[in-house]
Amino acid sequence: MRKVVKDRWPGMLLFLIGIEAYVLLSAALYPTVKNMKGLNQIIKKTPESVFKLFGMSKDFTSFNNYMVGRLLGLTWVIVVAVFVIAFARAMVAGEREEGTLELLLAQPIERWNVLTTEGLVLLAGIIGLVLATVLGTMAFGAAFGAHITFGGYFAFIPAASALFVAIAGYSIFFSAILKDARLVAMAAGGLTLVFYMLHFAGAYSSVADKIDWFGIFHYYDALKVLDSGSVPIKSVLVLLAFGAVGFSAALLAFRHKDVN
Amino acid sequence: MPDSVVLTEKLTKHYGDIVGIDGLDMEVVRGEVFGFLGPNGAGKTTTMRLLMGLLFPTSGVARVLDLDCWKDSVALKREIGYLPGEPTLYPRLNGEEHIRFVAGFNGGSAEGGMRLASRLELDTNRRARDCSRGMKQKLSLVLALMKSPPLLIMDEPTTALDPLTRRVVYDVLAERQESGATILFSSHNLSEVERICDRVGIIRDGSLVATERIDELGGKKLHNVEVTFSGPPPADFASLPGVSGVKAETGDRLVLSYRGDVNELVRYLGRFEISDLAIAHASLEDVFLEYYGSGDDASEAVGEGEGGEAS
Secondary structure, three states, X not given: OHHHHHHHHHHHHHHHHHHHHHHHHHHHHHHHHHOOHHHXXXXXXXXXXXXXXXXXXXXXXXXXXXXXXXHHOXXXXXXXXXXXXXXXXXXXXXXXHHOHHHHHHOOOOOHHHHHHHHHXXXXXXXXXXXXXXXXXXXXXXXXXOOOOOHHHHHHHHHHHHHHHHHHHHHHHHHHHHOOOHHHHHHHHHHHHHHHHHHHHHHOOOHHHXXXXXXXXXXXXXXXXXXXXXXOOHHHHHHHHHHHHHHHHHHHHHHHOOOOO | OOOEEEEEEXXXXXXXXXXXXXXXXXXXXXXXXXXXXXXXXXXXXXXXXXXXXXXXXXXXXXXXXXXXXXXXXXXXXXXXXXXXXXXXXXXOXXXXXXXXXXXXXXXXXXXXXXXXXXXXXXXXXXXXXXXXXXXXXXXHHHHHHOOOOOEEEEEOOOOOOOHHHHHHHHHHHHHHHHOOOEEEEEOOOHHHXXXXXXXXXXXXXXXXXXXXXXXXXXXXXXXXXXXXXXXXXXXXXXXXXXXXXXXXXXXXXXXXXXXOOHHHHHHHHOOOOEEEEEXXXXXXXXXXXXXHOOOHHHHHHOOOOOOOOOO
């Protein structure tokens, strides 16, 4: 565990600093955006469906809606998803490519233990990034005079973490079955994009909306969670199940995977 | 009946259409140093990785210390010191951190590893990414040898080492053998194999084609013969039974391998006027070349003595 943390913390720290900087920038711009009359007029003329695509409402004076549009709806999701995929890529496929998996598995340790340990560090990383985002948003938002819905932000922690656990599940699976680390990143990134496109299309097409039920972004509605202040238990459970299935499949695949 | 430490039966590993090893039957007995010879791609590393449970076989059986290599993989790894063919180290960790990392898995202290590192004159404060190939090899050796296991599996242990360090490694291996350890190792350096091994196995195209005891090589009746005739050499000499190949022919002089009763050869040569004759027991290299001919495979696999690895 210590080795995994030591090996991965520089990457985690970079993501953390980047996210905090972006949160600070976004929060700092909020008072300006809130008072931009011209922008608000444009927003009023823009169809509701456009905002729906990004999980937002038209009310840009709301700090929650502003943060979802600027950060939590898409940009931040992409950044953390990149972190998750990069971490998962390094877990099995990356270690195999560097040869270090041979050193690790030459020690008396079960393969499931290797994967679980790395998975737990990734989980800690996900929760750490989500927590940093939430705490940063609340602190910087309050500093720039925004109204903070504390309950909403605390409810956002499990809701957002579950989304990235789902992404981690299939990313780790790809890492366990694919030999080429670049392919892992492409497969996991590609699937995440497919899920997002499906969610995007679901806003326009009722058929796509039904298919979207099988994707992950259907179960992530940042604005709803921030405004309501309640944890969407069902969505969180579905996303965690997504992650659990991916991770279990990875365990099974890795059990009999050649290390060469 | 010898006490088997490594035993494989019809062990086969295919990588798709490529044959890694094919029906390998091999036995390494307790307390011996067994050298595994063959050119790159012959199946040495595949066999070692199978024994370590890193690869899964297409078919066949492999048991180490009477444990199944895959079902009992974790228990087995407590009993094996393994050196991979390429140093596999974490770039950000330094030598001491690697030693403590491996000691953590085996419940042992890192002190033995640090002592061994000092004996190999390894700077344990340097990160792996800043180490030369030779330093990485030293650190990998330390990680394999630090826990004094009953079996050592070492894939080309002296690659990239300077002659002085190589001697230290030979001494350490000899000490381990004296204390009862069994050692299975591969090498391209035949003089090294001849020096430290009790037995050698020659692997070709994934199958063990010969197993020889080093101390019985002289009794294999394989001889290197160098004969200089006073006149032109006899035309039918190459077809004499036992002559396995004329290696050199310059004027009146022939250099060849001969397998069989040396009296027969001397009687045959007695029919001619010869000005010089030298008959010597074949070396391990000659035995090896007999199996591999003198083609690219052989030149790739055979070292030129100390420091003469070809790969």
